[in-house]
Amino acid sequence: MTRLDQRLRVLRQYVRDEAPALRTAAQELDTHPDGSTLYPKVPLLDRLATLQVPRRYARNPLVIEGHEFLVASALERVVFHEEAAAHGDAALLLSAPGSLTAGMLVAALGDDEQQRGFFERVQERPTWTFLAMTEPHGGSDAANLRTTLTPCDDGYLLNGTKRFIGNAHRSPLGVVTARTGAGPLGIRCALVETSHPGCGSGPIATLGMRGVLGTLDFHDVPVPDAHLLGRHLSPTRRGMWGWLHAFNPLRCVAAALGVGIARAAYDYTKQHLPRRRATPGRHLDALGARIRGVQALTRSAAAAVDADPANAHLPAAAKNAAACLAVEATSTALRLLGPGARLEHPLLDKWARDAHGIEYMEGTSHVQEQSVFNALARADAAHR
Numbered sequence: 001m002t003r004l005d006q007r008l009r010v011l012r013q014y015v016r017d018e019a020p021a022l023r024t025a026a027q028e029l030d031t032h033p034d035g036s037t038l039y040p041k042v043p044l045l046d047r048l049a050t051l052q053v054p055r056r057y058a059r060n061p062l063v064i065e066g067h068e069f070l071v072a073s074a075l076e077r078v079v080f081h082e083e084a085a086a087h088g089d090a091a092l093l094l095s096a097p098g099s100l101t102a103g104m105l106v107a108a109l110g111d112d113e114q115q116r117g118f119f120e121r122v123q124e125r126p127t128w129t130f131l132a133m134t135e136p137h138g139g140s141d142a143a144n145l146r147t148t149l150t151p152c153d154d155g156y157l158l159n160g161t162k163r164f165i166g167n168a169h170r171s172p173l174g175v176v177t178a179r180t181g182a183g184p185l186g187i188r189c190a191l192v193e194t195s196h197p198g199c200g201s202g203p204i205a206t207l208g209m210r211g212v213l214g215t216l217d218f219h220d221v222p223v224p225d226a227h228l229l230g231r232h233l234s235p236t237r238r239g240m241w242g243w244l245h246a247f248n249p250l251r252c253v254a255a256a257l258g259v260g261i262a263r264a265a266y267d268y269t270k271q272h273l274p275r276r277r278a279t280p281g282r283h284l285d286a287l288g289a290r291i292r293g294v295q296a297l298t299r300s301a302a303a304a305v306d307a308d309p310a311n312a313h314l315p316a317a318a319k320n321a322a323a324c325l326a327v328e329a330t331s332t333a334l335r336l337l338g339p340g341a342r343l344e345h346p347l348l349d350k351w352a353r354d355a356h357g358i359e360y361m362e363g364t365s366h367v368q369e370q371s372v373f374n375a376l377a378r379a380d381a382a383h384r
């Protein structure tokens, strides 16, 4: 799947036209990651905040040239995020309000009442949300989490700490993974409101993706029974199984952001490279070919996930390739633009720092490699 159909080309053009307005705000966020002026009114982000909602709960789909978009399928999300990162900025997208990561879990694990409540709230006004899984002792080992949900009279009490959580410090609600009991079936996801006094949050200072990440601390935060996701599902489907499936489209989005950063760096270098220097042209041509390859892989992965949400290895392969590509493209761009490029081209410097964040979000490259290896090993075993 390398070419987009007419409908998706319309979506891409819309994002391409709107995205350049993100860049000024992105530089402001990079300079003042803790600033309260973080979310200036950028129409594209305002619009995205009300999208990514399942059809059943969508109130205000995006309509362009007679085509309707919810930006809820993996492929629509990929087209949107790649283009917005290529012509705008990936970090600003990740720091924007909306349902992106939490919404995936709510859609995968929530019953009708939970989904309706969550998606109506994010559509009422731009609302930040978070998905809190990673803990201080190690994010890759997600099954070994220590945050607990302890039963009490009218539900549960939440205790624990989460780190490196997108928008943790600015969201009124989100989804938290926690343990109700031992073993993999004891892991559950809960909708959590951060207004309770037992819930503390703060920003994390980072080198790349500045202003995106925060921490969350929970001390006896009450979680009503009705906020535990997956009540209507069998015990094997309501915990890890559910969120592992929700991660497949999220990895496609992370891959799209990586491709977008690479394209932004590539276009920027073509525009700013002195014309008299011919040799860099060869490097840029090779980079352009790599970008097209990873872009095609990412689109194929998204189409495969839309056809079968359990498809894990293609999103993993795409995310891994895109994370490497983003780092390679930005460092090539800095090299070609010569000594002092980081100082002379602050946007490029920013993307070079942001690129390293792609490797870690939605599972590190090692974790993706294991997923691809497992799929190959299973296929190999099936053919013996």
Ligand SMILES: Cc1cc2nc3c(=O)[nH]c(=O)nc-3n(C[C@H](O)[C@H](O)[C@H](O)COP(=O)(O)OP(=O)(O)OC[C@H]3O[C@@H](n4cnc5c(N)ncnc54)[C@H](O)[C@@H]3O)c2cc1C
Pocket: 101, 130, 131, 132, 133, 134, 135, 136, 137, 138, 139, 140, 141, 163, 164, 165, 166, 167, 209, 212, 213, 356, 357, 358, 360, 361, 362, 363, 364, 365, 366, 367
């Ligand atoms: C931009 C960004 C956004 C993020 N957003 C969120 C979010 O919204 N919610 C959230 O919960 N988390 C989020 N994260 C955190 C992210 O999910 C974690 O960083 C990631 O899971 C890795 O966890 P860790 O940082 O604790 O590293 P660790 O798990 O400690 O890993 C450290 C290193 O060891 C390697 N490693 C670990 N285990 C293995 C293994 N079994 N085999 C081989 N190598 C291994 C890893 O690949 C890595 O190189 C975000 C991170 C970034 C950078």
